[in-house]
Amino acid sequence: MTAYGLTEEQEMIASTVRSFVENEIYPHEDQVERTGEVPAEIADEIKRKTIELGFYACNFPESVGGAGLGHLDFALVERELGRGSMALTHFFGRPQNILMACEGDQIERYLTPAVRGERMDALAMTEPGAGSDIRSMACTAVRKDGDWVVNGTKHFISGAEHADFIIVFIATGEDATPKGPKKRITAFLVDRGTPGLTIRDGYKSVSHRGYKNMILEFDDCRLPDAQVLGDVDGGFEVMNTWLYATRITVAAMSVGRARRVFDYGLTYAAEREQFGQPIGKFQGVSFQLADMITEIDAADLLTLAAADRLDRNLPANREIASAKLYASEMLARVTDATLQIHGGMGLMDDYPIERFWRDARVERIWDGTSEIQRHIISRDLLRALGA
The missing domain is CATH 2.40.110.10 (Butyryl-CoA Dehydrogenase, subunit A, domain 2)
Structure with a gap:
């Protein structure tokens, strides 16, 4: 058990997906970054290997052919996928849970083929x-x-x-x-x-x-x-039932990406020397590293706690909004600080740092802007007091 209480099975889920990303996603990232395209053969290979691994549509219940992961388990999957290029991890296959609203013929036309990886x-x-x-x-x-x-x-x-x-x-x-x-x-x-x-x-x-x-x-x-x-006219009901937790995905992926970025910053600070010593020994850099890892850990725990509330059928709207808000803004600070640690080289495409820096910007916008998350949080707090 970890400090948060993850089971051995949950730790295995995280390590399995992390290894998959490192071995099957990282090698293709430079090509995708250079061309802006994912070759069909690479996409098909990622999908095939994900299916073989038993993780395709892992966010769907076993009753429809999915792996039946809970919200916390799935947050761990998304956290590790966050380390890799979204263009490539897209083919890891996580169909929209909203397809669980399918009825009648829709199940065989849309839900089942999506879970099997036959239709996207x-x-x-x-x-x-x-x-x-x-x-x-x-x-x-x-x-x-x-x-x-x-x-x-x-x-x-x-x-x-x-x-x-x-x-x-x-x-x-x-x-x-x-x-x-x-x-x-x-x-x-x-x-x-x-x-x-x-x-x-x-x-x-x-x-x-x-x-x-x-x-x-x-x-x-x-x-x-x-x-x-x-x-x-029931779109909002469908949306609220099945799209309720999509913001956790952004939070979890932000945490995973931040951990990857931090590793670059930490390694560079230990290896790069100036004035006869590693730059990590200078307080201006070492304190940044301390702040970065503290914020990453905080965002991780905030995200897992929100997912855990969903698994326990507890109200989680405010907690999900807090996780999405904090994790996405944390990622922006971590990527910016890592770039600063790398100095001028951080902006060069010889390193992936500038890519992480660019990629981080959108996380504060999609799936509800930071301003929307703050609105959700403050409204939840004030409603309890009748305001």
Whole structure:
């Protein structure tokens, strides 16, 4: 048992995934960073080896063919995957848990193939004018001749270039409220190749090269009722049930990446000499190392504690927000300090430090900005006092 109380099995999960990342992901990172692409043969090899390892769709219950990992177990998996390139670890295969909302024929068409690794999914919510404000979605689905006719645009859609189908949240109506109109949202399952759907390249990002963001364009795209995931106008219920803990993923991956970055900084501080001694002996560097490892450990424990609350069916919204907020901002500080320790060489692409520095920036934005997390935390605190 560790200080936090991880079991021997949990320690084995973490070490197994860490070894996989070191042996199967690290060797390809330079190529992906250089080209911005993941060759199909490498993607297929990672997926195949993940399936053989028994970790593909490990976030799904055994009843549907997954490994049945709990929230804490899965946080350990994501933490170790965080050490590697997201463009490559994408093929380690963690389908969206929201697919557990599939019913009837949807189970064999979407859920089961996704768990087996036969079909890949992507998730689409964000629009050019609707990021964290989901209720301001402009992409709409309107009933016409027994179908849903979809028009609008989604952007920043990760993994859509590889997806066989996409889980799309679309406005299907509007309610008048004292605070103004609010959209009703429905989740749809949309197959690649559906007439009226165009998937095209998105924007060039400085973070996570090779892990692309795509743009989805719907032009009179017709979807039957069979493509509705959950209930019509029940998108928020589906979202809150199955996407509740996605922020833990960002927190956990931030911790894993920070530990990898820290190892570079620690090694460099021990080996690089100036004025006749390792730079790690200078207080300006040694104190930075002390602060970095303290923050990493704190973020790790905060993240595992939030995941543990979910496993114990305890309220965890504030704790998850705290973990995502602290871990993502911690990663920014650790990468920046590590770059500073490396000096001018830290900015050169001879070292991976500048890549880690660039990659860290997006963690404070996606899956809810730091400002949104602070709002969630403060609202939870104040509500308890009736404010």
